[in-house]
Amino acid sequence: MKVNIVGMGYIGLPTALSMAAGGINITGTDKNKALLDTLRAGRLTFKEKGMPELFKSAQDSGNLSLSDCCVEADIYIVAVPTPYHKISKKIDASYVAGAVNDIVKVAPKGAIIAVESTIPPGTMERDVLPIIKEKGLVRGVDIHLAHVPERIIPGNMVYELQHNARTIGVDDEAVGEKLISVYRSFNKGTMTITDIKTAEMTKVVENTYRDVNIAFANELARICARDGMDVREVIKIANMHPRVNILSPGPGVGGHCISVDPWFLIGEYPEMTPLISSARKVNDAMPSFVLERVSALMKENGITDLSQVGFYGLTYKENVDDTRESPTLQLIEHLENNLVFNIRSYDPMVTHKVTDGQVMDFDEFLSSSRLVVIMVAHDHIKENEKRLEDKLVYDTRSCLKNIKTYQL
Ligand SMILES: NC(=O)c1ccc[n+]([C@@H]2O[C@H](COP(=O)([O-])OP(=O)(O)OC[C@H]3O[C@@H](n4cnc5c(N)ncnc54)[C@H](O)[C@@H]3O)[C@@H](O)[C@H]2O)c1
Incomplete structure (x- = not known):
């Protein structure tokens, strides 16, 4: 069995390494030659717990090769980006279509193309199937989707x-069983075979569920802030109800999934998604809410210059180096749109410059910040909590336990 994984990013790479380590013959394909060179030189392209060990197992197995083009294989796994159009909110399926276009040029008869990228219901039918047909290939005979x-x-x-657990959306059971045998090389979870459209829907539903529930917590945070209540205390007590489970509020929602996937549903079903749409707006407004609080705290403490405020954390969640759509970058963008530049920020996980005003050294960051705004609960800041003792600290994540802080 030969598998070609197309897209060696956050999803494709660990999947390729896991399969190779699990005994499957893998070619990892990516258009980004610099990324392939880095991997060939034995260096990983992002930081993630357990990845160095997995990389070593995959290398030792001798099952992994890398290529900048698609190769002949029994199964193709597509793990390329799926952004959305900023105006229509619909999925931009051009990367998926591009990858499938490359695959059908080399795929042997009977090959399976399994898309792992997140796509809304109907995408395989609307954006992938025509590419197969255009090539004169018959779905379910020449190519399985x-x-x-x-x-x-x-x-x-x-x-x-x-x-x-994994969801396997297929046209026919036998294809599902074949995919299960490959995913079983590394995954012990429950595998559910369903049809393709249901699989598409479940994925966007899962992330939309998270977004809507986070928005509820964020809305509570705004109400509590207005009227002097501690939202975390409110949520802690409410969650003691046996059927209530409110999530944690925060400074916004980022990343490439939860802040993106709900748009796919809104884009496809605009008139049927008022709740999802409102939730997106609530979460997108959180960085501005943080800024309003920062401005009030500056006034309260006689700080007149934003250069004395430092934003800690540039990633969208703790202990990763992924800054995509992060609340801090949203906040900085908001300020830049209002012609406020050079916002001081620092992130121990981000070792390259992603924004002007980013300080690369923690000591330097601390020495010039009178007010520190914690945007991300990295372990690093918890370990360095004591060093913030003489600072004003606005902890939007409520992650510091032993010093006095302002809360969301
Ligand atoms: N990152 C996550 O946590 C996560 C979780 C679940 C699902 N997803 C979904 O998985 C998909 C991939 O996300 P990601 O975070 O891995 O993206 P990524 O940007 O990290 O990686 C995508 C890779 O695909 C490559 N690529 C693009 N077009 C190509 C082509 N035609 N041929 C070969 N390579 C090509 C890019 O160069 C890039 O390296 C997205 O749909 C995303 O929504 C991501």
Whole structure:
């Protein structure tokens, strides 16, 4: 069995390494030659717990090769980006279509194309099937289609790859069983075979569920802040009700999944998604809410210059180096749109410059910040809590326990 994984990013790479380590013959394909060079030189392209060990197992197995083009294989796994159009909110399926276009040029008769990228219901039918047909190939005979969405969380990817339940969307059971045999090389979770459209829907539903529930917590945070209540205390007590489970509020929702996937449903079903749409607006407004609080805290403490405020954390969640759509970058963008530049920020996980005003050294960051705004609960800041004792601290994540802080 030969598998070609197309897209060696946050999803494709750990999947390729896991399969190779699990005994499957893998070619990892990516258009980004610099990324392939880095991997060939034995260096990983992002930081993630357990990845160095997994990389070593994959290398030792001799099952992994890398290529900048697609190769002949029995199964193709597509793990390329799926952004959305900012105006229509519909999915931009051009990367998926591009990858499938490349695959059909080399795929042998009977090959399976399994898309792992997140796509809304109907995408395989609307954006992938025509490419197969255009080539004169018959679905279910020359090429089998499948959608196998991924649900791993950065920060715990390797564990979740091995243990999460998987959804296998296929046209026919036999194709599903073949895919299960491949995913079983590294995954111990429950595997559910369903049809493709249901698989597409479940993935976007899962992330939309999270977004809507986070929005509820964020809305409560705003109400509590207005009227002097401690939202965390309110949620803690409310969650003692046996059927209530409110999530944690925060400074916004980022990343490439939860803040993006609800738009796919809104884009496809605009008139049927008022709740999802409102939730997106609530979460997108959180960075501005944080800024309003920062401004009030500056006034309260006689700080007149934003250069004395430092934003800690540039990633969208703790202990990862992924900054995509992060609340801090949203906040900085908001300020820049209002012609406020050079916002001081620092992130121990981000070792390259992602924004002007980013300080690369923690000591330097601390020495010039009178007010520190904690945007991300990295372990690093918890370990350095004592060093913030003489600072004003606005802890939007409520992650510091032993010093006095302002809360969301
Ligand atoms: N990152 C996550 O935590 C996560 C979790 C679940 C699902 N997903 C979904 O998985 C998909 C991939 O996300 P990601 O975070 O891995 O993206 P990524 O940007 O990290 O990686 C995508 C890779 O695909 C490559 N690529 C693009 N077009 C190509 C082509 N035609 N041929 C070969 N390579 C190509 C890019 O160069 C890039 O390296 C998205 O649909 C995303 O929504 C991501």
